[in-house]
Amino acid sequence: MAIKSLSIRIEEELLNKLHVVADYEGRSANSQILILIQDCVEQYERQHGKIK
Template sequence: MKEYKHLSLRIDEEMLRKFRYVCKYEGRSANRQLLIYIRDAIGAFEKEHGPIEPEQTEP
């Protein structure tokens, strides 16, 4: 079974309200929406700079 990690985020109130609006519009939880944004950002980075190998990341 995959082990999931926790991540804390500091965000101002207006941005949080707008983010929640986007999540509701998309029909997703905030967690799921953030995972999609993170996946897309990593994909864009790897497209421009090449794959990130596991040994390049810190545990």
């Protein structure tokens, strides 16, 4: 599977809070964001069916 990069704009305060949550979960900020995206996609697919 190819790994792609995604750049986002985020307010510093929100980024700092993300780092706190990620540290608490024992993850990097990148890994925490991937978990959140995966959860979002799984929730969507449960409601609307698999994305092809």
